[in-house]
Amino acid sequence: xxxxxxxDLQSVYRKVVNATSRPGMISNLSxxxxxxxxxxxxxxxxxxxxxxxxxxxxxxxxxxxxxxEKASRAINQLTYAKPVEIxxxxxxxxxxDAEEGSLEEAIELGKHGTLMNPHNxxxxxxxxxxxxxxxxxxxxxxxxxxxxxxxxCLTGDWIASRNQKNREYPLGIDLMIIxxxxxxxxxxxxxxxxxxxxxx
Amino acid sequence: xxxxxxxxFFDEGSKREIRRATLKAIAIPGYxxxxxxxxxxxxxxxxxxxxxxxxxxxxKTDVLKxxxxxxxxxVNAVNIKKLVRDTTGVEITELTREATLIQxxxxxPEVPLxxxxxxxxxxxxxxxxRFYEPQESVTKKHHAEKEYSGAWLMLFEQxxxxxxxxxxxxxxxxxxxxYVMAPSPIPRFDNPKMNHSExxxxxxxxxxxxxxxxxxxxxxxxxxxxxxxxxxxxFQDKQCRLCGSTGVFFDELVDETTGGTVYQCNDxxxxxxxxxxxxxLGGVK
Numbered sequence: 001x002x003x004x005x006x007x008d009l010q011s012v013y014r015k016v017v018n019a020t021s022r023p024g025m026i027s028n029l030s031x032x033x034x035x036x037x038x039x040x041x042x043x044x045x046x047x048x049x050x051x052x053x054x055x056x057x058x059x060x061x062x063x064x065x066x067x068x069e070k071a072s073r074a075i076n077q078l079t080y081a082k083p084v085e086i087x088x089x090x091x092x093x094x095x096x097d098a099e100e101g102s103l104e105e106a107i108e109l110g111k112h113g114t115l116m117n118p119h120n121x122x123x124x125x126x127x128x129x130x131x132x133x134x135x136x137x138x139x140x141x142x143x144x145x146x147x148x149x150x151x152x153c154l155t156g157d158w159i160a161s162r163n164q165k166n167r168e169y170p171l172g173i174d175l176m177i178i179x180x181x182x183x184x185x186x187x188x189x190x191x192x193x194x195x196x197x198x199x200x
Numbered sequence: 201x202x203x204x205x206x207x208x209f210f211d212e213g214s215k216r217e218i219r220r221a222t223l224k225a226i227a228i229p230g231y232x233x234x235x236x237x238x239x240x241x242x243x244x245x246x247x248x249x250x251x252x253x254x255x256x257x258x259x260k261t262d263v264l265k266x267x268x269x270x271x272x273x274x275v276n277a278v279n280i281k282k283l284v285r286d287t288t289g290v291e292i293t294e295l296t297r298e299a300t301l302i303q304x305x306x307x308x309p310e311v312p313l314x315x316x317x318x319x320x321x322x323x324x325x326x327x328x329x330r331f332y333e334p335q336e337s338v339t340k341k342h343h344a345e346k347e348y349s350g351a352w353l354m355l356f357e358q359x360x361x362x363x364x365x366x367x368x369x370x371x372x373x374x375x376x377x378x379y380v381m382a383p384s385p386i387p388r389f390d391n392p393k394m395n396h397s398e399x400x401x402x403x404x405x406x407x408x409x410x411x412x413x414x415x416x417x418x419x420x421x422x423x424x425x426x427x428x429x430x431x432x433x434x435f436q437d438k439q440c441r442l443c444g445s446t447g448v449f450f451d452e453l454v455d456e457t458t459g460g461t462v463y464q465c466n467d468x469x470x471x472x473x474x475x476x477x478x479x480x481l482g483g484v485k
Contacts, residue, residue, distance in 0.1 A: 005212060006206070006207050006212065007259065007260060008208070008306075009212070010208075010257075010258075010259045011214075011254075011258070011259055013215075013219050014257065014259060016223065017222070017223070017257070017318075017400070020223055020226045020227065020415075021226050021400040021413075021416060022315075022415070022416060053216070053219070054216065054219070054220060054223075055216075056213055056216050056217075058213075058217065059220070064207040073349065081384075113342040114344075115344035115345070116340050116341065116343075116344045118228050118231060119221070119224040119225075119228060119231065119233045119234075123223070142229050142376055142415045142416075142419075143226075143415040143416055143417055143418070144417055144419065145396075145417045155254065170228050170231060170378060170379075174223075174224075174227045175210075188226065188227035189227055189228070190227065190228070190229065190415075191375065
Protein backbone atom coordinates (compact mmCIF):
# COMPACT_ATOMS: atom_id res chain seq x y z
CA UNK A 1 0.00 0.00 0.00
CA UNK A 2 1.23 3.46 -0.81
CA UNK A 3 1.53 6.26 1.72
CA UNK A 4 -1.35 8.72 1.45
CA UNK A 5 0.23 12.16 1.81
CA UNK A 6 -3.01 13.73 2.98
CA UNK A 7 -4.62 11.27 5.37
CA ASP A 8 -1.64 9.23 6.55
CA LEU A 9 0.41 12.33 7.27
CA GLN A 10 -2.54 13.89 9.11
CA SER A 11 -2.72 10.85 11.35
CA VAL A 12 1.07 10.97 11.89
CA TYR A 13 0.75 14.64 12.85
CA ARG A 14 -2.00 13.89 15.37
CA LYS A 15 0.15 11.18 16.92
CA VAL A 16 3.06 13.62 17.12
CA VAL A 17 0.74 16.20 18.74
CA ASN A 18 -0.39 13.60 21.28
CA ALA A 19 3.15 12.47 22.01
CA THR A 20 4.43 16.06 22.36
CA SER A 21 1.58 17.30 24.51
CA ARG A 22 1.85 14.23 26.77
CA PRO A 23 5.57 13.43 27.03
CA GLY A 24 6.10 9.85 28.07
CA MET A 25 3.07 8.66 26.15
CA ILE A 26 4.37 6.54 23.31
CA SER A 27 2.67 6.83 19.92
CA ASN A 28 2.91 4.09 17.36
CA LEU A 29 3.51 5.17 13.77
CA SER A 30 3.76 1.68 12.28
CA UNK A 31 0.48 1.83 10.31
CA UNK A 32 1.76 4.80 8.35
CA UNK A 33 5.42 3.75 8.30
CA UNK A 34 4.59 0.37 6.79
CA UNK A 35 2.97 2.04 3.78
CA UNK A 36 6.24 3.72 2.81
CA UNK A 37 7.77 2.12 -0.26
CA UNK A 38 11.44 2.33 -1.24
CA UNK A 39 13.33 3.79 1.67
CA UNK A 40 16.49 5.30 0.17
CA UNK A 41 18.79 4.66 3.16
CA UNK A 42 18.93 2.08 5.92
CA UNK A 43 16.78 3.53 8.69
CA UNK A 44 13.34 3.20 10.22
CA UNK A 45 10.57 4.07 7.75
CA UNK A 46 8.96 6.20 10.45
CA UNK A 47 11.87 8.67 10.11
CA UNK A 48 10.74 9.27 6.52
CA UNK A 49 7.16 9.58 7.57
CA UNK A 50 8.13 12.25 10.10
CA UNK A 51 10.24 14.05 7.49
CA UNK A 52 7.30 14.10 5.08
CA UNK A 53 4.99 15.36 7.81
CA UNK A 54 7.18 18.21 9.00
CA UNK A 55 9.64 19.24 6.29
CA UNK A 56 9.21 21.30 3.14
CA UNK A 57 11.00 24.02 1.20
CA UNK A 58 10.51 26.51 4.05
CA UNK A 59 12.77 24.68 6.51
CA UNK A 60 16.33 23.42 6.78
CA UNK A 61 17.81 20.19 8.08
CA UNK A 62 20.97 18.27 8.89
CA UNK A 63 21.58 14.53 8.97
CA UNK A 64 23.96 12.57 11.18
CA UNK A 65 24.55 9.15 9.68
CA UNK A 66 27.23 6.94 8.14
CA UNK A 67 25.45 7.67 4.85
CA UNK A 68 24.69 11.28 5.69
CA GLU A 69 25.24 12.57 2.17
CA LYS A 70 22.93 10.03 0.59
CA ALA A 71 20.28 10.55 3.26
CA SER A 72 20.51 14.35 2.91
CA ARG A 73 20.07 14.15 -0.83
CA ALA A 74 17.09 11.85 -0.43
CA ILE A 75 15.38 14.09 2.14
CA ASN A 76 16.06 17.12 -0.04
CA GLN A 77 14.56 15.43 -3.10
CA LEU A 78 11.62 14.14 -1.13
CA THR A 79 10.66 17.31 0.73
CA TYR A 80 12.62 20.17 -0.96
CA ALA A 81 13.97 21.12 2.46
CA LYS A 82 17.48 22.52 2.36
CA PRO A 83 20.45 20.74 3.96
CA VAL A 84 22.53 23.18 6.03
CA GLU A 85 25.17 23.29 8.76
CA ILE A 86 24.19 22.01 12.17
CA UNK A 87 23.88 25.42 13.86
CA UNK A 88 21.30 26.61 11.32
CA UNK A 89 19.17 23.49 11.00
CA UNK A 90 15.48 23.54 11.94
CA UNK A 91 15.39 19.75 11.97
CA UNK A 92 18.27 17.45 12.85
CA UNK A 93 18.12 13.74 12.10
CA UNK A 94 20.42 11.43 14.06
CA UNK A 95 20.15 7.98 12.51
CA UNK A 96 21.16 4.79 14.30
CA ASP A 97 24.29 4.33 12.18
CA ALA A 98 25.65 7.76 13.14
CA GLU A 99 29.02 7.95 14.85
CA GLU A 100 29.09 7.70 18.62
CA GLY A 101 28.65 11.13 20.17
CA SER A 102 26.58 12.48 17.27
CA LEU A 103 23.47 12.97 19.34
CA GLU A 104 25.40 14.86 22.01
CA GLU A 105 26.98 17.00 19.29
CA ALA A 106 23.58 17.65 17.69
CA ILE A 107 22.13 18.71 21.04
CA GLU A 108 25.14 20.87 21.85
CA LEU A 109 25.37 22.64 18.48
CA GLY A 110 21.71 22.71 17.44
CA LYS A 111 20.10 26.15 17.62
CA HIS A 112 18.14 26.82 20.79
CA GLY A 113 16.33 29.97 19.71
CA THR A 114 16.58 33.44 21.21
CA LEU A 115 14.69 34.92 24.14
CA MET A 116 12.66 36.98 21.67
CA ASN A 117 12.05 34.00 19.38
CA PRO A 118 12.43 30.76 21.32
CA HIS A 119 10.47 28.92 18.62
CA ASN A 120 13.37 29.37 16.19
CA UNK A 121 15.03 26.31 17.65
CA UNK A 122 15.96 22.88 16.40
CA UNK A 123 13.84 19.76 16.62
CA UNK A 124 16.08 16.72 16.86
CA UNK A 125 14.70 13.43 15.53
CA UNK A 126 16.70 10.48 16.84
CA UNK A 127 16.56 6.87 15.80
CA UNK A 128 16.89 4.67 18.88
CA UNK A 129 17.09 0.94 19.39
CA UNK A 130 14.02 0.85 21.59
CA UNK A 131 11.85 3.27 23.59
CA UNK A 132 10.27 0.51 25.69
CA UNK A 133 13.21 -1.37 27.01
CA UNK A 134 16.28 0.35 28.39
CA UNK A 135 17.35 2.82 31.02
CA UNK A 136 14.44 3.96 33.14
CA UNK A 137 13.83 7.68 32.90
CA UNK A 138 11.51 9.59 35.20
CA UNK A 139 9.73 12.41 33.37
CA UNK A 140 7.89 15.40 34.78
CA UNK A 141 6.70 18.76 33.49
CA UNK A 142 3.78 20.11 31.43
CA UNK A 143 1.71 17.34 29.88
CA UNK A 144 2.48 14.93 32.71
CA UNK A 145 0.09 14.70 35.66
CA UNK A 146 2.71 14.05 38.34
CA UNK A 147 5.50 11.99 36.86
CA UNK A 148 5.78 9.11 34.43
CA UNK A 149 8.54 6.69 33.55
CA UNK A 150 9.83 5.49 30.20
CA UNK A 151 12.58 3.05 29.32
CA UNK A 152 14.78 4.34 26.56
CA CYS A 153 17.57 2.36 24.95
CA LEU A 154 19.77 5.12 23.59
CA THR A 155 23.50 5.16 24.17
CA GLY A 156 25.64 8.09 25.21
CA ASP A 157 25.40 10.92 27.64
CA TRP A 158 22.57 12.69 25.86
CA ILE A 159 20.56 13.45 28.99
CA ALA A 160 23.38 15.53 30.48
CA SER A 161 23.85 17.34 27.14
CA ARG A 162 20.14 18.02 26.94
CA ASN A 163 19.97 19.32 30.52
CA GLN A 164 22.90 21.59 29.78
CA LYS A 165 21.33 22.85 26.54
CA ASN A 166 17.87 23.42 27.99
CA ARG A 167 19.03 25.04 31.23
CA GLU A 168 17.74 28.49 30.30
CA TYR A 169 14.04 27.96 29.57
CA PRO A 170 12.38 29.01 27.22
CA LEU A 171 15.54 28.43 25.16
CA GLY A 172 16.14 24.84 24.21
CA ILE A 173 15.83 22.02 21.75
CA ASP A 174 12.94 19.59 21.34
CA LEU A 175 13.64 15.89 20.98
CA MET A 176 11.71 13.17 19.22
CA ILE A 177 12.94 9.64 19.70
CA ILE A 178 11.73 6.98 17.31
CA UNK A 179 12.61 3.30 17.52
CA UNK A 180 12.82 0.38 15.09
CA UNK A 181 9.24 -0.58 15.91
CA UNK A 182 8.08 2.90 14.86
CA UNK A 183 7.27 3.95 18.39
CA UNK A 184 7.58 7.66 19.04
CA UNK A 185 8.59 9.30 22.29
CA UNK A 186 8.60 13.08 22.25
CA UNK A 187 10.54 15.11 24.81
CA UNK A 188 9.83 18.83 24.41
CA UNK A 189 12.14 21.25 26.21
CA UNK A 190 9.76 21.57 29.18
CA UNK A 191 10.14 17.91 30.18
CA UNK A 192 12.47 17.28 33.10
CA UNK A 193 14.32 13.97 32.99
CA UNK A 194 15.70 12.12 35.96
CA UNK A 195 17.74 9.04 35.22
CA UNK A 196 16.69 6.21 37.49
CA UNK A 197 19.94 4.37 38.03
CA UNK A 198 19.66 1.09 39.84
CA UNK A 199 22.35 0.88 42.50
CA UNK A 200 23.55 -2.70 42.88
CA UNK B 201 -18.60 16.56 0.85
CA UNK B 202 -17.33 18.97 -1.78
CA UNK B 203 -14.43 17.29 -3.60
CA UNK B 204 -13.55 20.40 -5.60
CA UNK B 205 -11.49 21.47 -2.58
CA UNK B 206 -8.56 19.75 -0.91
CA UNK B 207 -9.35 17.63 2.11
CA UNK B 208 -9.70 20.11 5.01
CA PHE B 209 -9.65 23.02 2.53
CA PHE B 210 -5.90 23.72 2.79
CA ASP B 211 -3.11 22.55 0.53
CA GLU B 212 -0.63 20.30 2.32
CA GLY B 213 2.06 23.00 2.50
CA SER B 214 -0.22 25.34 4.42
CA LYS B 215 -1.14 22.58 6.84
CA ARG B 216 2.53 21.71 7.39
CA GLU B 217 3.35 25.31 8.23
CA ILE B 218 0.55 25.52 10.82
CA ARG B 219 1.52 22.10 12.17
CA ARG B 220 5.14 23.10 12.72
CA ALA B 221 4.06 26.27 14.54
CA THR B 222 1.61 24.27 16.67
CA LEU B 223 4.28 21.77 17.75
CA LYS B 224 6.59 24.60 18.87
CA ALA B 225 3.63 26.19 20.67
CA ILE B 226 3.07 22.96 22.61
CA ALA B 227 6.78 22.81 23.46
CA ILE B 228 6.73 26.38 24.86
CA PRO B 229 3.42 26.68 26.76
CA GLY B 230 1.89 30.16 26.62
CA TYR B 231 4.39 31.55 24.10
CA UNK B 232 2.80 33.03 20.98
CA UNK B 233 4.33 31.39 17.90
CA UNK B 234 3.93 33.46 14.73
CA UNK B 235 2.47 31.66 11.72
CA UNK B 236 1.54 32.57 8.17
CA UNK B 237 -2.26 32.68 8.65
CA UNK B 238 -3.62 31.92 5.21
CA UNK B 239 -6.57 33.65 3.56
CA UNK B 240 -9.77 31.92 4.56
CA UNK B 241 -13.27 32.03 3.11
CA UNK B 242 -14.38 33.86 6.27
CA UNK B 243 -13.14 37.27 7.39
CA UNK B 244 -10.06 37.65 9.59
CA UNK B 245 -11.18 38.17 13.16
CA UNK B 246 -14.14 35.84 12.72
CA UNK B 247 -12.48 32.69 13.96
CA UNK B 248 -9.88 32.13 11.24
CA UNK B 249 -7.16 31.27 13.77
CA UNK B 250 -9.24 28.56 15.38
CA UNK B 251 -10.47 27.38 12.02
CA UNK B 252 -6.93 27.04 10.65
CA UNK B 253 -5.91 25.00 13.69
CA UNK B 254 -8.98 22.80 13.31
CA UNK B 255 -8.30 22.22 9.61
CA UNK B 256 -4.64 21.39 10.24
CA UNK B 257 -5.62 18.81 12.88
CA UNK B 258 -8.75 17.22 11.52
CA UNK B 259 -8.86 13.72 10.04
CA LYS B 260 -11.57 11.52 8.60
CA THR B 261 -12.42 9.86 11.92
CA ASP B 262 -12.71 13.05 13.98
CA VAL B 263 -15.98 14.27 15.43
CA LEU B 264 -16.26 18.04 15.51
CA LYS B 265 -18.15 20.39 17.78
CA UNK B 266 -18.11 24.15 17.24
CA UNK B 267 -19.51 26.60 19.75
CA UNK B 268 -19.80 30.34 19.78
CA UNK B 269 -20.22 31.89 23.24
CA UNK B 270 -21.67 28.65 24.51
CA UNK B 271 -24.08 28.18 21.63
CA UNK B 272 -23.91 25.41 19.03
CA UNK B 273 -26.41 27.22 16.83
CA UNK B 274 -25.09 30.74 16.39
CA VAL B 275 -24.25 31.96 12.87
CA ASN B 276 -20.47 31.85 13.36
CA ALA B 277 -20.50 28.31 14.75
CA VAL B 278 -22.88 27.02 12.09
CA ASN B 279 -20.88 28.47 9.22
CA ILE B 280 -17.57 27.14 10.51
CA LYS B 281 -19.15 23.71 10.94
CA LYS B 282 -20.53 23.85 7.41
CA LEU B 283 -17.16 24.75 5.92
CA VAL B 284 -15.33 21.98 7.78
CA ARG B 285 -18.00 19.39 7.01
CA ASP B 286 -18.13 20.32 3.33
CA THR B 287 -14.38 19.98 2.91
CA THR B 288 -13.77 16.93 5.13
CA GLY B 289 -17.04 15.00 5.46
CA VAL B 290 -16.46 14.51 9.21
CA GLU B 291 -19.23 13.91 11.65
CA ILE B 292 -20.55 16.96 13.54
CA THR B 293 -21.89 16.74 17.05
CA GLU B 294 -23.37 18.98 19.70
CA LEU B 295 -22.59 16.64 22.57
CA THR B 296 -19.38 17.74 24.27
CA ARG B 297 -18.31 14.28 25.34
CA GLU B 298 -18.72 12.81 21.84
CA ALA B 299 -16.44 15.35 20.17
CA THR B 300 -12.74 14.77 19.53
CA LEU B 301 -12.13 18.34 18.38
CA ILE B 302 -13.97 21.26 19.96
CA GLN B 303 -13.56 24.66 18.40
CA UNK B 304 -14.89 27.38 20.61
CA UNK B 305 -15.30 31.10 20.75
CA UNK B 306 -15.25 32.63 24.23
CA UNK B 307 -16.25 29.60 26.34
CA UNK B 308 -14.87 26.33 27.68
CA PRO B 309 -17.73 23.80 27.78
CA GLU B 310 -19.36 22.93 31.12
CA VAL B 311 -18.86 19.18 30.65
CA PRO B 312 -15.26 18.43 31.75
CA LEU B 313 -13.01 17.63 28.80
CA UNK B 314 -11.07 14.37 28.62
CA UNK B 315 -7.67 13.34 27.34
CA UNK B 316 -8.92 12.27 23.91
CA UNK B 317 -10.20 15.75 23.12
CA UNK B 318 -8.50 18.88 21.86
CA UNK B 319 -10.02 22.26 22.64
CA UNK B 320 -9.33 24.95 20.04
CA UNK B 321 -10.05 28.52 21.09
CA UNK B 322 -10.51 31.42 18.70
CA UNK B 323 -8.55 34.46 19.84
CA UNK B 324 -9.13 38.06 18.73
CA UNK B 325 -6.19 39.66 20.59
CA UNK B 326 -3.51 37.16 21.63
CA UNK B 327 -1.22 39.75 23.23
CA UNK B 328 -2.07 40.25 26.92
CA UNK B 329 0.18 43.32 27.05
CA ARG B 330 -1.37 45.03 24.02
CA PHE B 331 -3.71 47.09 26.19
CA TYR B 332 -0.83 49.27 27.39
CA GLU B 333 1.84 48.63 24.73
CA PRO B 334 0.84 49.00 21.08
CA GLN B 335 4.19 47.93 19.57
CA GLU B 336 4.70 44.25 18.84
CA SER B 337 8.51 44.62 18.98
CA VAL B 338 8.22 46.01 22.51
CA THR B 339 5.75 43.41 23.81
CA LYS B 340 7.96 40.66 22.38
CA LYS B 341 10.84 42.13 24.37
CA HIS B 342 8.71 42.24 27.51
CA HIS B 343 7.92 38.55 27.07
CA ALA B 344 11.59 37.77 26.43
CA GLU B 345 12.58 39.54 29.65
CA LYS B 346 9.57 38.25 31.61
CA GLU B 347 8.83 41.91 32.27
CA TYR B 348 5.18 41.80 33.28
CA SER B 349 4.86 44.65 35.76
CA GLY B 350 2.53 46.38 33.26
CA ALA B 351 0.09 43.48 33.38
CA TRP B 352 -0.13 43.73 37.16
CA LEU B 353 -0.28 47.50 37.01
CA MET B 354 -3.27 47.25 34.69
CA LEU B 355 -5.11 45.17 37.30
CA PHE B 356 -3.89 47.46 40.09
CA GLU B 357 -5.35 50.49 38.31
CA GLN B 358 -8.69 48.72 38.02
CA UNK B 359 -8.66 48.05 41.77
CA UNK B 360 -7.80 51.69 42.51
CA UNK B 361 -10.55 52.97 40.21
CA UNK B 362 -13.33 50.49 40.84
CA UNK B 363 -12.43 48.60 44.00
CA UNK B 364 -11.96 45.26 42.23
CA UNK B 365 -10.42 43.73 39.13
CA UNK B 366 -12.86 44.51 36.35
CA UNK B 367 -11.69 42.13 33.64
CA UNK B 368 -14.99 40.68 32.49
CA UNK B 369 -13.33 38.24 30.15
CA UNK B 370 -9.79 37.57 28.98
CA UNK B 371 -8.32 37.86 32.50
CA UNK B 372 -4.56 37.34 31.96
CA UNK B 373 -2.97 34.13 33.20
CA UNK B 374 0.58 33.01 33.97
CA UNK B 375 1.45 29.76 32.20
CA UNK B 376 4.06 27.33 33.54
CA UNK B 377 5.51 30.16 35.68
CA UNK B 378 6.95 31.82 32.59
CA TYR B 379 4.60 33.49 30.11
CA VAL B 380 1.71 35.82 30.76
CA MET B 381 -0.95 34.78 28.29
CA ALA B 382 -4.35 35.97 27.09
CA PRO B 383 -6.71 33.03 27.66
CA SER B 384 -8.95 34.44 24.85
CA PRO B 385 -12.12 36.25 25.96
CA ILE B 386 -13.45 33.40 28.07
CA PRO B 387 -15.22 34.56 31.24
CA ARG B 388 -13.17 34.48 34.46
CA PHE B 389 -15.45 31.57 35.37
CA ASP B 390 -13.59 29.42 32.80
CA ASN B 391 -10.02 30.43 33.72
CA PRO B 392 -9.61 27.74 36.43
CA LYS B 393 -10.60 25.07 33.87
CA MET B 394 -7.33 25.77 32.04
CA ASN B 395 -5.21 24.87 35.05
CA HIS B 396 -4.14 21.21 34.84
CA SER B 397 -6.69 20.59 32.10
CA GLU B 398 -6.95 16.99 30.94
CA UNK B 399 -7.35 18.05 27.32
CA UNK B 400 -4.80 19.85 25.19
CA UNK B 401 -5.83 23.48 24.61
CA UNK B 402 -4.74 25.24 21.43
CA UNK B 403 -5.37 28.92 20.79
CA UNK B 404 -5.31 30.50 17.35
CA UNK B 405 -5.42 34.16 16.34
CA UNK B 406 -5.88 34.42 12.57
CA UNK B 407 -5.83 38.19 12.18
CA UNK B 408 -2.84 38.57 14.52
CA UNK B 409 -1.13 35.49 13.03
CA UNK B 410 -0.28 33.74 16.29
CA UNK B 411 -0.84 30.28 17.70
CA UNK B 412 -0.19 29.24 21.26
CA UNK B 413 -0.96 26.30 23.46
CA UNK B 414 -1.52 24.93 26.92
CA UNK B 415 -0.53 21.27 27.11
CA UNK B 416 -2.51 19.04 29.48
CA UNK B 417 -1.54 19.18 33.17
CA UNK B 418 0.11 22.57 32.89
CA UNK B 419 0.07 25.14 35.65
CA UNK B 420 -2.12 28.09 34.65
CA UNK B 421 -2.59 30.79 37.29
CA UNK B 422 -4.84 33.83 36.88
CA UNK B 423 -2.97 37.02 37.80
CA UNK B 424 -4.01 38.52 41.13
CA UNK B 425 -2.76 40.07 44.36
CA UNK B 426 -2.50 38.64 47.86
CA UNK B 427 -5.09 41.06 49.22
CA UNK B 428 -7.23 41.04 46.06
CA UNK B 429 -7.39 37.38 45.05
CA UNK B 430 -8.71 36.33 41.67
CA UNK B 431 -12.42 35.62 41.83
CA UNK B 432 -14.46 33.99 39.08
CA UNK B 433 -18.01 35.21 38.51
CA UNK B 434 -20.34 33.59 41.03
CA PHE B 435 -23.92 32.65 40.41
CA GLN B 436 -24.76 31.69 43.95
CA ASP B 437 -28.46 30.97 44.54
CA LYS B 438 -29.06 31.27 40.80
CA GLN B 439 -30.71 28.54 38.80
CA CYS B 440 -31.25 27.95 35.08
CA ARG B 441 -34.83 28.83 34.21
CA LEU B 442 -34.99 25.96 31.70
CA CYS B 443 -33.12 23.01 33.18
CA GLY B 444 -32.68 24.00 36.80
CA SER B 445 -28.88 23.61 36.79
CA THR B 446 -26.80 25.43 39.37
CA GLY B 447 -23.11 26.25 39.53
CA VAL B 448 -22.63 26.78 35.80
CA PHE B 449 -22.06 29.94 33.79
CA PHE B 450 -25.34 31.75 33.16
CA ASP B 451 -26.64 34.29 30.70
CA GLU B 452 -28.53 37.04 32.46
CA LEU B 453 -31.75 37.78 30.61
CA VAL B 454 -34.74 40.01 31.15
CA ASP B 455 -38.10 38.33 31.18
CA GLU B 456 -40.13 40.66 28.98
CA THR B 457 -43.49 39.83 30.47
CA THR B 458 -42.54 40.39 34.11
CA GLY B 459 -39.53 42.68 33.62
CA GLY B 460 -37.56 40.56 36.12
CA THR B 461 -34.09 39.12 35.69
CA VAL B 462 -33.85 35.46 34.76
CA TYR B 463 -30.88 33.15 34.29
CA GLN B 464 -30.25 30.52 31.67
CA CYS B 465 -27.31 28.18 30.99
CA ASN B 466 -24.85 29.80 28.60
CA ASP B 467 -23.71 26.38 27.34
CA UNK B 468 -26.74 25.37 25.24
CA UNK B 469 -25.79 21.74 24.66
CA UNK B 470 -25.23 21.26 28.41
CA UNK B 471 -28.67 22.77 29.06
CA UNK B 472 -30.41 20.55 26.52
CA UNK B 473 -28.61 17.48 27.81
CA UNK B 474 -29.64 18.25 31.38
CA UNK B 475 -33.22 18.88 30.25
CA UNK B 476 -33.30 15.57 28.40
CA UNK B 477 -31.96 13.63 31.36
CA UNK B 478 -34.46 15.28 33.70
CA UNK B 479 -37.22 14.43 31.26
CA UNK B 480 -36.06 10.82 30.98
CA LEU B 481 -36.41 10.56 34.75
CA GLY B 482 -39.95 11.88 34.45
CA GLY B 483 -39.10 15.21 36.08
CA VAL B 484 -40.50 17.67 33.59
CA LYS B 485 -43.72 17.11 31.69
